[in-house]
Amino acid sequence: xxxxxxxxxxxxxxxxxxxxxxxxxxxxxxxxxxxxxxxxxxxxxxxxxxxxxxxxxxxxxxxxxxxxxxxxxxxxxxxxxxxxxxxxxxxxxxxxxxxxxxxxxxxxxxxxxxxxxxxxxxxxxxxxxxxxxxxxxxxxxxxxxxxxxxxxxxxxxxxxxxxxxxxxxxxxxxxxxxxxxxxxxxxxxxxxxxxxxxxxxxxxxxxxxxxxxxxxxxxxxxxxxxxxxxxxxxxxxxxxxxxxxxxxxxxxxxxxxxxxxxxxxxxxxxxxxxx
Numbered sequence: 001x002x003x004x005x006x007x008x009x010x011x012x013x014x015x016x017x018x019x020x021x022x023x024x025x026x027x028x029x030x031x032x033x034x035x036x037x038x039x040x041x042x043x044x045x046x047x048x049x050x051x052x053x054x055x056x057x058x059x060x061x062x063x064x065x066x067x068x069x070x071x072x073x074x075x076x077x078x079x080x081x082x083x084x085x086x087x088x089x090x091x092x093x094x095x096x097x098x099x100x101x102x103x104x105x106x107x108x109x110x111x112x113x114x115x116x117x118x119x120x121x122x123x124x125x126x127x128x129x130x131x132x133x134x135x136x137x138x139x140x141x142x143x144x145x146x147x148x149x150x151x152x153x154x155x156x157x158x159x160x161x162x163x164x165x166x167x168x169x170x171x172x173x174x175x176x177x178x179x180x181x182x183x184x185x186x187x188x189x190x191x192x193x194x195x196x197x198x199x200x201x202x203x204x205x206x207x208x209x210x211x212x213x214x215x216x217x218x219x220x221x222x223x224x225x226x227x228x229x230x231x232x233x234x235x236x237x238x239x240x241x242x243x244x245x246x247x248x249x250x251x252x253x254x255x256x257x258x259x260x261x262x263x264x265x266x267x268x269x270x271x272x273x274x275x
Contacts, residue, residue, distance in 0.1 A: 201213075
């Protein structure tokens with residue numbers, strides 16, 4: 001006898017289930033694939049942003065080192081930074097925005113066409129001084145020109161660019177009529193360097209390119225220990241930091257008390273005839 005296949009209502013209800021299952025599986029795999037692609041793309045963008053951010057930091061550090069090299073040359077010739085720094089403003093002003101009532105006066109000299117002089121001067125958080133003037137090397141220096149958007153330095157091409165500004169430090173009296181107000185430090189041996197690094201470097205006239213660049217800014221304050229050719233001016237201690245506290249540089253006289261300390265004999269008295 002042959003068994004006869006019976007097609008009942010239950011069998012008819014299960015018809016096409018395999019197709020639905022296959023479609024659902026395909027949708028799940030598609031969703032997983034899209035999620036993986038989006039995650040990979042995001043991680044790639046994060047890595048790219050981090051790379052350019054670090055490169056911008058390195059470019060800013062390169063700008064500081066380039067500025068220190070130039071300032072050392074200038075100080076050796078001029079004795080200070082008077083030919084690099086902006087003219088000091090002798091008036092006092094309140095912490096505010098440049099041009100407002102009681103705010104910082106307009107810097108002297110004024111900004112130069114095409115250069116980013118006094119950038120962020122209008123920001124109250126910088127006491128109206130901004131970044132200062134773009135560093136410009138004097139004629140005859142090893143690296144002449146303006147230190148703005150420098151993408152090639154000493155024949156080496158940077159993976160990006162840097163811009164360097166110089167400005168004066170700010171003085172703020174703690175007492176008296178002008179307590180709490182600001183003025184420019186008139187000392188030409190003090191300078192504040194601000195370096196901005198960008199990466200990647202593209203045309204700075206393209207707003208879209210600028211919006212997609214990484215930018216890092218570093219600021220450094222420098223003070224000369226030697227001024228106007230006087231080797232001893234500003235030296236608070238002796239070179240080498242030896243036990244005697246003297247006789248290591250031409251600014252420290254040789255005294256017997258120091259010699260005794262150096263040789264472990266504190267009872268050695270000073271001979272007034274020895275200097």
